[in-house]
Amino acid sequence: MYSDIFDTHSHYTDHAFDEDRMDVIKNIHENGVKYIMLAVSSYEDSVQSLELSRNFDFMYCAAGIHPECADTAEGDYIQKLEKLITENRDKIKAVGEIGLDYHYEGFDREKQIEIYSRQLELANKLDLPVIIHAREATKDNLDLLKKYRPAKGVVHCFSGSAETAREIINLGLHISFTGVLTFKNAKKALEALKEVPADRLMLETDCPYMAPVPFRGKRCDSSMIAYTAEKAAEVLGCDTQELISRTCENGIKFFGI
Numbered sequence: 001m002y003s004d005i006f007d008t009h010s011h012y013t014d015h016a017f018d019e020d021r022m023d024v025i026k027n028i029h030e031n032g033v034k035y036i037m038l039a040v041s042s043y044e045d046s047v048q049s050l051e052l053s054r055n056f057d058f059m060y061c062a063a064g065i066h067p068e069c070a071d072t073a074e075g076d077y078i079q080k081l082e083k084l085i086t087e088n089r090d091k092i093k094a095v096g097e098i099g100l101d102y103h104y105e106g107f108d109r110e111k112q113i114e115i116y117s118r119q120l121e122l123a124n125k126l127d128l129p130v131i132i133h134a135r136e137a138t139k140d141n142l143d144l145l146k147k148y149r150p151a152k153g154v155v156h157c158f159s160g161s162a163e164t165a166r167e168i169i170n171l172g173l174h175i176s177f178t179g180v181l182t183f184k185n186a187k188k189a190l191e192a193l194k195e196v197p198a199d200r201l202m203l204e205t206d207c208p209y210m211a212p213v214p215f216r217g218k219r220c221d222s223s224m225i226a227y228t229a230e231k232a233a234e235v236l237g238c239d240t241q242e243l244i245s246r247t248c249e250n251g252i253k254f255f256g257i
Contacts (some may be wrong), residue, residue, distance in 0.1 A: 002229070002244050006251035007222035008176055009131065009156045009204035013038065013048045016208035016219050022055070024221055029058055033222045033247060035256060039066055039103025039131050039156070039206075041066035043073075043080055046092075049159045050084070051093050062094040062131055064119055065100040067112045077224035078118050085126060090094045093255040095123040097156060098197040100144075103135045113140065119147040129254055131156055132173075145171055152254060156207050158192060167234070169200055174254060176202040177225065179212030181231045190235050202254065203228055221224060 012021060025036070038049040038061035046063035063085050064075045065073050074080070085092045098119040100112050123130045129152035134141040138160060145168075146151065154174040158165065168175055180189050193201075203225050205211075211220035212227040226240075229247075233240040244246040251257075 001032050002226050002241055003032045003034070004241075004245045004248040005033045005116055005204050005222065005225055005229075006203070007033060007207070007225055008012040008154070008202045008247075008251045008254075009038045009039045009178075009206045010036055010222060011041075011209070012036070012207070013040075015207050017127060021052075025056060025059070028223045029056070031223055032226075034058060035060070035251065035257065037093070037204075038062065040225060041063055042069045042099070043077060043084075043247055046081070046084060050091055060091055060093045061257060062096040063092050064096045064098045065092075065131060066097055067116065068105075068112045069098055070108060070115045075117055077249070078122055079114075080188055081119070081124060082126070085128070087138055092128075093257065094129045094131050095119055095126070096129075098130060099133035100137035100141050101133060101135045104136045104254040107164075109140075112137075113144065115145060117148065120144065120150060123150055124148065129150065129153055133157070136144075142167055144169075149236055152187075153256065154202060156204060157210065159186070159189045159194060161188055162191045162195045165195040166235050169196065172204055173180070173249070174200045176204045177228060177232065178204055178206045178210040179216070179220065179228050180210060180211040181228050181235075183216065185214070193232060193235055198246055198252060199248055201232075203232070203244070
């Protein structure tokens, strides 16, 4: 069993955990998961994640609006987010997940860019890292990151090219990988992994989604990050526990825990 696991991106407020949420979290902590970061999708989810994190001293959360929730953001969302964050800095350690998602038909590109931009500005104002979601929006995402230059940021659930990974690293940002590394079609992600310096690498589950092989298609939880770590260590030619410990240290430093 591995120790010092830091799941830097999870969604334990998701309905998939409604029946056994607290038991799952307690069990994984007792079995090697040292820290958990909750990413969120909306202001309401930010509040729920904060409330959940207060039940566990090893759990922290972010606050922000996901691009898929851009259409539901109220006019005063920035003010509400800023108030929530400033009053709860002990638990809220990042703005996110925020970004761009052009995957589904009917997306509002301009609205997404506006909300992403304002949240990047908020993170800079509050001196907080950002958790970045970018799907089928590589150019726009990189352009905005170059414009706003967050001091700290992580592009989560990375599955892009080695070239894109290099651009992200050159911006001073981190890259995080999920169970995608274990998938048969993960060639691009595995090549990108090789481009990430040891001090810029983090691991995550994005649970309850993205379960690694051999659990693909099932509900994911933070304990399954071990399978992602094993694959990453194989590709990088290093010891799995050493990789887990290093990525844990990276997460602690990144989120200021």
